[in-house]
Amino acid sequence: MSKFFSQAEEQKQSEITNQEKEYALPEKEITDKVIGYFTSGNNVARLNMVERGNLDKEKFAEEVKAYIRNRYTSDDDESTARIYKGFSSFIWGYYILDPLIDDPDISDIVIYDADRVYVKKLGIRYKADIVFKDESDYERFVERCSLRNHVSLSMNNSVQKWTDWSNDKYILRFTAVTKLLASNRTTTIQMRKHPKQKKDFDTLIAEGMLTDEMAEIIKQKQAAGEGFLICGKNxxxxxxLINSMIETIPEQYSIFCVQEAEELFSAKERNFGGYHIIDGRGENKINYSLGDMVTAAQTMDIDVIILGEIKGAEARQFLSAAHTGAICYASTHAESVEDAYIRLCDYTRRVSDMTNEEILYMLKSLKNVIFIRKYRLIEMAECIWNPDKKCLDFKYLCKDGKVVH
Incomplete structure (x- = not known):
């Protein structure tokens, strides 16, 4: 008998006869019971020990399998293995979502309630052919998501974002909106997948995002020490694209990369520092913003500053960094290359008393901009300060998805 059980429990288990064991139950129902047993009451402490590293995961797995065999399956090893796989998927994976996560064509998953799971597959949204057993099953899944990622989904933390790197193939970025704010009184979970295996320029060319000539223009500008603003829709x-471009930044440059969701990284050993923010909302009183981190980067021995996404006040610090000589990369939401600069100007005006002319003059330091639409490079341009008109002019290198000659 496993050491997991107390002496009284061992006695109780040993007294269970073959007739009393719940052999007749469907495996899915048994899996549900096993999950309930090990995630409730005093048994939670054992699971917590595994997650804190105080108990070997393999040892815990054997204890769970022993419980399944003794209570439900006896010597049926195949049934025990299937039930444990379902248990393991709930505890260490994402339960019924695991097949969707494993599908390389699915980029996004959103769950509104137990019966409504949607995916984006090859750019098109579909209702998935899976459902949770009921609302309590879904709520249990939500609770497990928050616990395994050490995220609070309390009333004071009703909008939460986090990133999970535990999957072998994908970086999983989550946004959760709890029942406090959801009109259907059920927590919404949105998941976006980013492959851990980066796509290099050759792959992006093969997939049609850009051409050989476009890739060469980008690499030549990187070699010359120039940065880029990447814009487009969600x-x-x-x-x-930015993840691919990180790999072609010259090796001699030191890189400071800060982001809200940890999706950008270097696939090779180099002088690369990755950082994230702490959002001081709800119960959390600690706050380190994107702008704070960009300011910190300017006090360090850094050549390249990468900001995951500009969508607010951090635009001011980012422009300051670019204007003082840092090689800067960032993304932002915009409808065109020119619209991207208008939005950065607007973001900066909201948090400063600078004039449009002053902001635009600083923006000239962010020389190159790329507009992407539906996974395809549509525009690439250089911005040039026009001293007579006191504005930016744009020299298009690519337009309508083609290189301008």
Whole structure:
């Protein structure tokens, strides 16, 4: 008998006869019971020990399997293995979502309630053919998501974002909006997948995001010590492109990369520091913003500053860094290359008393901008300060998805 059980429990288990064991139950129901047993009452402490590293995971797995065999399956090893797989998927994976996560064509998953799970597959949204057993099953899944990622979903933390790197193939970025704010009184969970295996320029060319000539223009500008602003709509390919561009930044440059969701990284050993923010909302009183981190980067021995996404006040510090000589990369939401600069100007005006002319003059330091739409490079341009008109002019290198000659 496993050491997991107390002496009284061992006696109780040993007294269970074959007739009393719940052999007749469907495996899915048994899996549900096993999950309930090990995630409730005093048994939670054992699971917590595994997650804190105080108990070997394999040892815990054997204890769970022993419980399944003794209570439900006896010597049926195949059934025990299937039930444990379901238990393991709930505890260490994402339960019924695991097949969706494993599907390489699915980029986004959103759950509104037990019966409504949607995916974006190859850019098109579908209702998934899976459902949770009931609302309590879904709520238990939400609770497990928060616990395994050490995230509070209390009333004071009703909007939470986090990133999970535990999957072998994907970085999983989550946004949760709790029942306090949801009209259907059920927590919404949005998940976005980013492959851990980066796509290099050759792959992006093969997939049609850009051409050989476009890639060569980008690499030549990187070699010359120039940065880029990448713009486009949500889920258009901005993060994918920046991740590829990180690999072609010259090796001699030191890189400071800060982001809200940890999706950008270096795939090779180099002088690269990755950082994230702490959002002091709800119960959390500690706050380190994107702007704070960009300011910190300017006091360090850094050549390249990468800001995951500009969407507010951090634009001011980012422009300051670019204007003082740092090689800067960032993404932002915009409808065109020119719209991107208008938005950065607007973000900066909201948090400063600078004039449009002063902001635009600083923006000239952010020389290159790329606009992506639906995973395809549509525009690439250089911005040039026009001293007579006191504005920025744009020299297009690519337009309508083609290189300008």
């Amino acid at each position: 889920a258009g390919g901005k993060t994918t």
